Amino acid sequence: MCLKSVVSGFSPTSRGTMDAVGAPRAVPLPERVIEPPPGSDDRVTISPRLELDLGVVARAHRAFRDALPEAEVAYAVKANPHPEVLALLAEQGASVDLASIGELDACLLAGVPPARMSWGNPVKKAADVRAAVAAGVRRFTTDASADVDLLARLAPGAAITVRLGADDTGSATPFAGKFGVAPDEAAALLIRARDAGLRPHGLGFHPGSQQTDPDAWRRGIVAAARAVERFGQPVPELNVGGGFPTGHGTGPVPDLATCAAAIRGALATHAEVPGVGSWRPSLVAEPGRALVADAGVLVSEVVLVTERAGRRWVYLDVGRYQGLAETEGEMIVYRLRTPGHPPDAPRGPVVLAGPTCDGDDVLYRHADVRLALDLAAGDVVEILGAGAYTASYASVGFNGLPPLPTVIRRATHETPEETA
Numbered sequence: 001m002c003l004k005s006v007v008s009g010f011s012p013t014s015r016g017t018m019d020a021v022g023a024p025r026a027v028p029l030p031e032r033v034i035e036p037p038p039g040s041d042d043r044v045t046i047s048p049r050l051e052l053d054l055g056v057v058a059r060a061h062r063a064f065r066d067a068l069p070e071a072e073v074a075y076a077v078k079a080n081p082h083p084e085v086l087a088l089l090a091e092q093g094a095s096v097d098l099a100s101i102g103e104l105d106a107c108l109l110a111g112v113p114p115a116r117m118s119w120g121n122p123v124k125k126a127a128d129v130r131a132a133v134a135a136g137v138r139r140f141t142t143d144a145s146a147d148v149d150l151l152a153r154l155a156p157g158a159a160i161t162v163r164l165g166a167d168d169t170g171s172a173t174p175f176a177g178k179f180g181v182a183p184d185e186a187a188a189l190l191i192r193a194r195d196a197g198l199r200p201h202g203l204g205f206h207p208g209s210q211q212t213d214p215d216a217w218r219r220g221i222v223a224a225a226r227a228v229e230r231f232g233q234p235v236p237e238l239n240v241g242g243g244f245p246t247g248h249g250t251g252p253v254p255d256l257a258t259c260a261a262a263i264r265g266a267l268a269t270h271a272e273v274p275g276v277g278s279w280r281p282s283l284v285a286e287p288g289r290a291l292v293a294d295a296g297v298l299v300s301e302v303v304l305v306t307e308r309a310g311r312r313w314v315y316l317d318v319g320r321y322q323g324l325a326e327t328e329g330e331m332i333v334y335r336l337r338t339p340g341h342p343p344d345a346p347r348g349p350v351v352l353a354g355p356t357c358d359g360d361d362v363l364y365r366h367a368d369v370r371l372a373l374d375l376a377a378g379d380v381v382e383i384l385g386a387g388a389y390t391a392s393y394a395s396v397g398f399n400g401l402p403p404l405p406t407v408i409r410r411a412t413h414e415t416p417e418e419t420a
């Protein structure tokens with residue numbers, strides 16, 4: 001039983017306490033604590049809301065460490081930057097992968113030591129690098145010569161990881177060439193970094209989020225071994241990215257042990273690099289989705305059910321603009337639950353849509369989504385596995401609708417086995 005629920009949001013415009021480095025800062029707003037009414041259970045009635053169970057996050061982090069104990073686990077903050085998530089993972093010794101000054105601030109406030117931070121976004125401004133350096137961050141990922149030059153100027157001596165372009169076939173949300181370079185170019189960037197006074201420390205790749213083919217990690221490691229060969233010496237670190245999948249509504253996914261085995265197998269195959277010799281890099285992994293997705297249930301309410309051109313349309317009070325961005329192109333198909341209806345209630349296909357006046361705000365037209373035939377306005381629809389890439393994607397107020405609030409569940413986290 002949870003003692004209290006905490007609702008919080010983020011303000012992209014509020015100014016934080018760390019202005020000294022000269023950049024506008026985005027920091028979490030103070031939390032609003034909602035006490036449950038006396039005598040009630042602890043469910044709050046705001047809708048939509050993301051209910052996030054910290055116990056599940058703690059377990060997912062432990063499971064990840066157990067599956068890949070040889071890796072430094074650097075949580076990808078973008079998946080869910082809620083202050084409670086960051087504080088929990090910081091306390092459990094996780095490192096973090098940062099993409100912006102806002103994420104840097106959130107991690108500093110959560111108590112993550114700068115030595116456990118790395119700036120994984122290859123696209124950055126001078127102000128980003130200055131803020132990171134001022135905070136004590138010494139590890140950066142890059143994939144372009146202009147960015148190497150920027151880092152050499154503003155972060156001399158920093159450890160540099162060059163990101164390889166990964167073949168992200170099998171990913172539900174592929175990067176499609178947005179990041180990364182071929183092995184030859186990666187080697188050239190490592191050399192450029194070394195010549196410019198940076199530390200050519202690592203190679204990395206990201207196989208694409210919700211990656212369902214473990215072979216994607218092998219392909220990334222093959223590319224990294226080629227880059228080592230071209231560079232002519234073994235880099236000390238390999239970053240195998242995130243991408244570790246969680247169960248959504250589109251069938252079974254490989255478990256962490258299978259992905260870890262693919263990583264270990266490929267590293268063993270490439271432990272000897274032609275012309276270089278032994279290559280046994282230390283590992284970094286940057287899971288985002290795998291640590292938080294299963295901790296989240298997005299609780300929503302049906303606003304309208306109607307018939308259009310022979311199809312049943314169900315409109316929820318949450319949509320593309322309140323956090324369900326990953327339904328774009330029906331990339332992620334969430335599992336749904338309707339607590340007010342027995343599991344064996346007759347169901348039929350629906351088009352599922354969000355509440356805004358925007359034509360894009362349709363979640364699923366093609367996916368086989370079936371909901372109870374007697375579903376009506378006011379009924380609750382729970383969207384499962386929604387702890388990642390939802391609250392952090394919500395718009396600040398499109399159509400006057402507020403960003404998705406998060407309700408933290410601490411109950412499981414506070415049990416002895418979770419804190420042990």
Ligand SMILES: Cc1ncc(COP(=O)(O)O)c(C=O)c1O
Nearest residue numbers: 076120209242243286287288289
């Ligand atoms: C650099 C980097 N690392 C890690 C992640 C996390 O990926 P995932 O949530 O699929 O584990 C992302 C996601 O976009 C990323 O861009």
